[in-house]
Amino acid sequence: MAAVSAIFIYPIKSCRGISVLQAPLTPTGFRWDRQWLVVNYKGRAYTQRVEPKLALVEVHLPNDAFLEDWNPSETSFLAYSHFAVIKAPGMDVLKVPLREPQQNADGVSVWEWSGSALDEGDAPSKWFSDYLGKPSRLVRFNAASQTREVDPKYGPGHQIMFSDEFPYMLISQGSLDALNTVLKEPVSINRFRPNILVDGCEPFSEDLWTEIKIDNVIFQGVRLCSRCKLPSINQETGIAGPEPNETLKNIRSDTVLHPNHKQKGKIFFGQNLVWKNLAVEGKGKIIKVGDKVNILGKVSSIAEAVV
Structure with missing residues (x-):
């Protein structure tokens, strides 16, 4: 699990x-x-x-x-x-x-x-x-006086502070390992800046997750995370290079993942999440390393994943 x-x-x-x-x-x-x-x-x-x-x-x-x-x-x-x-x-x-x-x-x-x-x-x-x-x-961020809405097409009713688009982002260790097997030089997870890293699942299985439960908290997977140039910046030196984005273009682009959809030249790595059961009471407002990830819902293939 x-x-x-x-x-x-x-x-x-x-x-x-x-x-x-x-x-x-x-x-x-x-x-x-x-x-x-x-x-x-x-x-x-x-x-x-x-x-x-x-x-x-x-x-x-x-x-x-x-x-x-x-x-x-x-x-x-x-x-x-x-x-x-x-x-x-x-x-x-x-x-x-x-x-x-x-x-x-x-x-x-x-x-x-x-x-x-x-x-x-x-x-x-x-x-x-x-x-x-x-x-x-x-x-x-002044939460007392300001709100910043998530795109209602993907997360209606949800809000963020200064994140790019969504409150949470998840990546699996299996996905990072799979990417590193095809890179000349492996990269660290810090290139992708997830909030939650999970282990014990197949590479890119998070692409398919539409609903997961961690401890008492239910997250909804709303869309695959499209990547900008930031993964190409070495987080230890602040210097940009071509990888891993060049490799991701070959294996994780919309052309590869969604060939029958309109192409926008995007690459994807990770799954964006919102907290679904916001009204959870008592225990469950905190998650910890070691918590099990239960898959409550998923699509059957990458072609059905929201991008």
């Missing part, structure tokens, strides 16, 4: 992820996932597509932050355990309080969405401006 083998959180969009043993769920994704965003002087999002140096930015959160009901204390917020600690080559350590800031930043935009966010202030702004060599600010 398939089981969760790793869980990844990406607190700052396009910066390095964190591998955790457990993670609380929210309707917009795992808690802390893509909650922060680095923007330019116009408020437009920076991503690795244009700033690959973001791959080298490490974000560390306290272990307590991944407990189900943990919140930063109002009275002891200066404790080291109540900060996000941010590091990058050649830079001093930056500490950002996990308590939400009070300052607003208007005109923030990421892809099709624009709105206001919470501004983390001058120290993070200077840090990222110095690191990227251009005016930058660090902002946080």
Whole structure:
């Protein structure tokens, strides 16, 4: 039976992820996932597509932050355990309080969405401006006043923070292993930035999953994850190359997977998910490494998978 083998959180969009043993769920994704965003002087999002140096930015959160009901204390917020600690080559350590800031930043935009966010202030702004060599600010999604809807064609009623399209993304170890057998140089799972890695299933079997249950949580598979240039960026160096995207074009393109559909030149790796049973009570609002993955529904062939 398939089981969760790793869980990844990406607190700052396009910066390095964190591998955790457990993670609380929210309707917009795992808690802390893509909650922060680095923007330019116009408020437009920076991503690795244009700033690959973001791959080298490490974000560390306290272990307590991944407990189900943990919140930063109002009275002891200066404790080291109540900060996000941010590091990058050649830079001093930056500490950002996990308590939400009070300052607003208007005109923030990421892809099709624009709105206001919470501004983390001058120290993070200077840090990222110095690191990227251009005016930058660090902002946080303001869930109290803002919403960002998932494409209603695929996830009606669901929302995200600063993720690209969907709250969760799953890949199997079998799929990564199968890809690596045809690559000249194997790549790590960090090239694909999943939230959930599962093991114990056949390669690309996740393509077919339309509904899965992990512990008490039911996820709906809404569409295969189409990949941009980011997998071609080495996450240890921030340097882009042709692989694995060139190989994926040969084995995971819409031409190969859906030859009878309109071709858009896309490549696919992984399955996007939404949290289906949002009203689950008590236990079940957190998933852990080792949890079993039960397949509740699937399509019969890749030709039926939604892309």
